[in-house]
Amino acid sequence: METMPDAAAVAPGLAVLCGRAVRCSAGCRGATVVLRLPGGVNHSAATHPDLAALAALQEETGEGPGAEAARSGLPVWAADLVTDARWPEFRVAALERGLRACTAVPAMAEGVTTTVTLYAFRPWRLAAEALEVVRVLAEETAAGLLRDHARADAEAEAEQLRTAMASRAVIDQACGIVMHMLDCDSDQAFGVLRTLSQHANRKLSAVAARIVRVKGRGSTRELRRLLGEGC
Structure with missing residues (x-):
């Protein structure tokens, strides 16, 4: 064990x-x-x-x-x-x-x-x-x-895995939204999310969940600024 x-x-x-x-x-x-x-x-x-x-x-x-x-x-x-x-x-x-x-x-x-x-x-x-x-x-x-x-x-490990998979799915969805909004590739979109997470001092999954929830509305200007900083 x-x-x-x-x-x-x-x-x-x-x-x-x-x-x-x-x-x-x-x-x-x-x-x-x-x-x-x-x-x-x-x-x-x-x-x-x-x-x-x-x-x-x-x-x-x-x-x-x-x-x-x-x-x-x-x-x-x-x-x-x-x-x-x-x-x-x-x-x-x-x-x-x-x-x-x-x-x-x-x-x-x-x-x-x-x-x-x-x-x-x-x-x-x-x-x-x-x-x-x-x-x-x-x-x-x-x-x-x-x-x-x-x-x-084993049950605790399975729950952690389920949570990780759910978080990964939300992050992937958020990346897709950012890619569509900014016309960028997946690596750039993930970099934008990571920078947002660091600036807000929040977990990456929480930032991604918010973008998915609002479907990116109201975030374009901030996202473009972060993309322009080389994210």
Whole structure:
């Protein structure tokens, strides 16, 4: 994609994914989602501000189950953070918030990694069946968000093209009028329009539209003067 979706565009979809992941994961009490885009741009959502802080800490330090799962492309879990000391800063922050266990599930879609991290207040490990469901949910959600963004980009580009074509048609009509009025060729007529645009500090298409609208009436003297200046 030429452009990447911004936070406002993906936030609702990521929030829905958080809720769905929690509902299909028995024993889970909250979740975060991080969508990792090319160029180091990340968008995230969480079911609780405390979990959002944990997601931000992982992005800042590069350590934690979500960060590790994103790097490896494999699920990462800690069944009990009291005894699992792999990520010191994350571990302390999670335990301070009353969290004892977590599982991070990565998914790939359209070359973009989405990581869902699920949390529990007691020692816990996500069942294999639920893990696969969460992975599929994350993959489908990310793919849908990226498709929506690509469609919006394509529609915007098409609208720009339509606008450009309409402007070109008006300019061509105005050139035809000027050519008829001044008995000049197309290059000279376009030069007259361009000079009028510069003098009036208006877009060329707006100047052309006015000439088409009035069919050049009342403009002959000014147009001849501009033509005489070498336009």
